[in-house]
Amino acid sequence: MKSGDIDAVYVDTPNFLHTPFAVAALEASIHVLLEKPMAFSVEEAEQILAAQKKSGAKLMIAYRLHHEPGNVELFTRARAGDFGDLRSFTSVFAQNLAEENSRGHNGYWCGPVPDMGTYPLNAVRNLFGAEPIAVHAVGTKTKDSGFNFNDTVAVTLLFPDERTAQFTVSYATASAENFSLVGTRATIEASPCFMFGPSVGIAYKEIIDEGEKQHAFEPVEQFGNETQYFSDCILNDREPEASGEEGLMDMRMLAAVETSLRTGETVSLPPASRSRHVDADQALKLKPAEQPAEDEMINIIPQGYTLCSSRT
Numbered sequence: 001m002k003s004g005d006i007d008a009v010y011v012d013t014p015n016f017l018h019t020p021f022a023v024a025a026l027e028a029s030i031h032v033l034l035e036k037p038m039a040f041s042v043e044e045a046e047q048i049l050a051a052q053k054k055s056g057a058k059l060m061i062a063y064r065l066h067h068e069p070g071n072v073e074l075f076t077r078a079r080a081g082d083f084g085d086l087r088s089f090t091s092v093f094a095q096n097l098a099e100e101n102s103r104g105h106n107g108y109w110c111g112p113v114p115d116m117g118t119y120p121l122n123a124v125r126n127l128f129g130a131e132p133i134a135v136h137a138v139g140t141k142t143k144d145s146g147f148n149f150n151d152t153v154a155v156t157l158l159f160p161d162e163r164t165a166q167f168t169v170s171y172a173t174a175s176a177e178n179f180s181l182v183g184t185r186a187t188i189e190a191s192p193c194f195m196f197g198p199s200v201g202i203a204y205k206e207i208i209d210e211g212e213k214q215h216a217f218e219p220v221e222q223f224g225n226e227t228q229y230f231s232d233c234i235l236n237d238r239e240p241e242a243s244g245e246e247g248l249m250d251m252r253m254l255a256a257v258e259t260s261l262r263t264g265e266t267v268s269l270p271p272a273s274r275s276r277h278v279d280a281d282q283a284l285k286l287k288p289a290e291q292p293a294e295d296e297m298i299n300i301i302p303q304g305y306t307l308c309s310s311r312t
Contacts, residue, residue: 072077134269
């Protein structure tokens with residue numbers, strides 16, 4: 001890895017392998033684009049951050065929606081006060097995951113909260129421009145399900161200034177993808193809001209006393225957007241916005257949800273803040289890549305192939 005032939009790597013391994021690969025690359029002064037969730041624990045995330053700070057290589061967490069025009073517009077408008085004082089956020093993100101999928105048998109950190117819950121969690125943190133100070137979670141497991149975790153989880157978050165958020169994620173329902181944001185001037189209803197694809201355009205409805213307005217965005221190549229942004233940061237020596245700090249903020253909340261599910265208690269967190277937020281110029285508009293047919297792809301790993309280390 002220290003050959004000098006590699007400028008950057010994209011770490012998209014199963015979650016439990018993020019840390020060894022990311023740390024090894026950073027220690028070799030290789031820039032790292034790292035998939036979310038950042039790691040398998042807060043301690044591992046801090047280990048990655050320490051390696052980045054020591055080497056000076058760039059570390060970016062792959063939050064593709066930080067470069068999708070619809071989400072970027074919502075984040076920046078919300079922080080600018082266009083919707084008034086923000087009071088609440090609610091969201092559902094769900095799918096019917098095949099039980100033979102490797103994510104279905106390897107504990108909480110391969111389950112729906114770190115996998116899907118990161119999306120509404122990251123969205124509300126960026127909409128509110130603040131970090132939660134308390135979390136409570138409840139979970140259920142479908143009768144006769146082969147999953148070894150709560151396959152449906154509901155999370156309630158408390159933010160400073162008496163703002164609240166709730167989201168539900170599931171591996172055991174029909175597909176669902178939406179969020180609502182309520183402020184003192186407007187209500188926002190967004191759907192689609194988290195997914196991607198050649199025909200998936202993010203959209204939201206803005207509802208005010210005078211009426212409502214639809215906002216629709218053309219599909220973009222979300223993965224291309226984030227890699228182009230990351231490459232630009234390397235070439236022009238700029239620090240990526242979705243840094244390790246951003247990833248760690250989500251990790252502390254995912255760990256708090258795990259604790260709340262285990263204890264049944266509300267978990268309080270010390271106040272925290274970030275040095276960076278999503279800027280309007282991060283939105284990119286690369287055209288969607290053509291999706292290949294299955295017979296055009298090679299080395300497809302079957303859904304049931306076990307990749308994730310066991311952890312409960």
